[in-house]
Amino acid sequence: MLAERIDARVDPHKPHLARLIRIDPMVKDHRLFQLRFEDPKLNDEFTHKPGQFVMLSVLGVGEIPVSLCSSPSRKGIMELMVRKVGRVTSALYALRENDFVGIRGPYGNGFPVDDMKGKDLVIVAGGLGTAPLRGLLWYCLDNRAEFGKIALLYGSRSTKDMLFRSEMESLLNRDDIQCLLSVEKLDDEEKDTWRGYTGLVTDLFRHLGEIGEDAYAAVCGPPVMYKYVLEELLNKGFDKNRILMSLERRMKCGIGKCAHCAIGYHSSVGYRYVCIHGPIFTYWDATNLPEMI
């Protein structure tokens, strides 16, 4: 009987205590939290794939999934970008440096970085969409030789809404990545200094250089962005299987049990839990999962 064979000694629900070692306010209602486990062994052991997430507990309030926005290539650093949107995130914002939270994970499939090696990569981010993509970006840049051409297309409403602005602008100085930034509205005082474009993120595609046939694209942003960005990518000749996106759903477990994040059904893709089968899905998945985006 299956029940007798299962090794269930580890409790997958139990969070580990982690300390908020640094809290950086970013743009309005966005903060970057740097964390460290209390148990030093966990800090050494913890590793993840770009695109994975953790379950973050604010003790006494609740637990939510949050994308890891740091890169596994920067060992010992765990960074989470959290937007203040609801009950748990508001409670997180009330915590101070050195306060405890609970962390378990990492969970989810993450980006297929091994398959992506040797190929060109276009990262398209809008708004808070930078959070799951930032880890991928730095993973690729830190292992630069293993990837083909890399381009970043990042659009935000204004320079004040740009996340990781100085980090992103510093990429403009590198010649191993094509960094294209845009804002929908440019403030007057920045007219002379802004090194990006004005317009929508989709407008950046016309500046995108030559891209290999088997290139990958990684997309994350607000729902309204997808339709147009995906269209641009298809026009550029991207294979639907190589357009990757990160999804967000309600999750209570992160481990394929509580069923809140269930999506879709189509025989060619199947039924999926965002937590264990995702959060990274291909555009092909999305085409066949009627409930996905």
Added chain:
Amino acid sequence: MSKPRVGIFGLTSCAGDQLAILNCEDELLDIIGAVDLKSFVMAQSDNEEKEFDVAFVEGAVVTEENEEKLREVREKSAILVAIGTCACWGGIPASANGIERVELYRQVYDTEEDYFKCGRTVLPLKEIVRVDLSVPGCPIEKDQIIAAVGSLLHGVSPVLPTYAVCTECRFKENRCLLVKDDLLCCGPITLAGCGARCPSHGLPCKGCRGPVEEPNAASEFDILKEKGYTRHDLEKAFRTFAYSIEIPERA
């Protein structure tokens, strides 16, 4: 952590919710110990009506004086919690809405005079001021008020059930009074949290905790119509505690 300054107030109601707080016998000392109780007219003298971190307000707004008091408390309080179904939904007092008042005065007091100055439309708190948390019930449930206090000590709202009484009734393995006994049970559209107390004693749910968000009153009406109940029966049942429930007509 400094203790939050708390006030507990009553507008028009039976005061049963304030009594329910006092009835938290085992936890009462913990509650009182965790907060700085500035005002609780029902339970203490020397009340201080300055500023409150949290105000718990019971009762519906029935008189102009009630409204004035509510606005004053709202002004002075960072967080306002509506306690009890009267405060959350209007409760029994609001069941008078829609009935000619003079007729009611005559029936109840044998006079046509608005003796208590209660001629206005009876309203729940949220219709007049911002309400940060609603803890319904007639009266409120002890575990919910304890959960509310426990969470509010940390500045967060508690997670209270948002599903219907049926869910808790199934947890209890009760005989379904609606399906098996054809009784007019409001369980499917009434907010849980009571542990299905009445159905557990063989009494149909009266809806005393107010409706769930998006109650499917039309479907419940269809179910009951088939059992011989009329629209009037339903309106009477649904609106005893929450005057505002609509039973949409089926297209």
Added chain:
Amino acid sequence: MVARTIPSHANIRLLAKKNLGDLLEVLGRWGTVYAPVEKQPDVYTFAETTDLSAIALGYLRTALPPKRFMYPPEERLYNFTLSKGFEEPPQSEDRQILFGVHPCDIHAFSILDLVFAGPYPEPRYFKRRRRTAIIGLDCLPDVNCFCYSMDTDSVERGFDLFLTDIGEDYFVRVGSSWGEEVVRACKDLFTGLKEGSIEEYKRRADARSRMFESHVEMSDMPQIMELEFSNPLWEELGEKCLSCGSCSIVCPTCYCYDIIDQFDLKGDSGSRTRRWDSCLFKEFAQVAGFNFRQDRSTRVKLRYYHKQIAFVEEYGRSSCVGCGRCIETCPAKINIIEVLNEIRGKKVMSHAG
């Protein structure tokens, strides 16, 4: 007719019905026995008892399925303090014995096993599973039973002992080493097969399979449901559904859960609780600022698609065991037998009143 000898490896015994009370009493020494009792008119539940006169041997279905003995409706996962983190409360190690479990509910346990295993096995469930003995009992169907269609009307494994009524005796199949231990310890209560026992067992099995009034053709169901994704029926069901969650609460294989954190009054401590959830609840797919399943119809549909397609794809079978509890329970009379038949294009109405 030539008398046959029963091969010794066939782990089968007879239990004279008059010995059942004694068996229950013995079982009570091995652990806490839970057996079906009628708690209210026509409402059955597994309750702690070894008193045969209190047990409803002819019960059809309990209000809640026995899954609650492995996976309680509400359970405290952890206590926490702000400085020390989460700590799991101790769990009982005592054996519990479920007496009188029907085949559909035994199948349901095998299905829950699959779910709670997976890449992250759930220790609380499996701990309880391992300290729970299951004594199965056969049953006769009513109009809401469709286990025959779901291939769960009989069981080959998943029990310690399984009792089938063959007249004066129970035909007892031994399904585990613990079951055999019980038989060995109660030598006086069990006997070997008598002449005609096997014939009577087969005769009754045949008769039982002919008693099913409700049928659902399950072949190709996933493909058919996929084609019927936009069938207006889902909208109609959304209009009827009360979102009361009753169907999923009484389902022996539903496993969705919610997790609720709560501070206590001490100021630095509290608890994390797990509670059965339902995909019919409005908040089921609610995230801050957006609800992925705002319409009731999408939630009703999810329930059907999860059980009848998704599960088939993931585990090779539907997660519905045909126990009929959801049919009996739904105030809006949403009937899974009718829904599945309608989806197949067969307008077969049930015989239920």
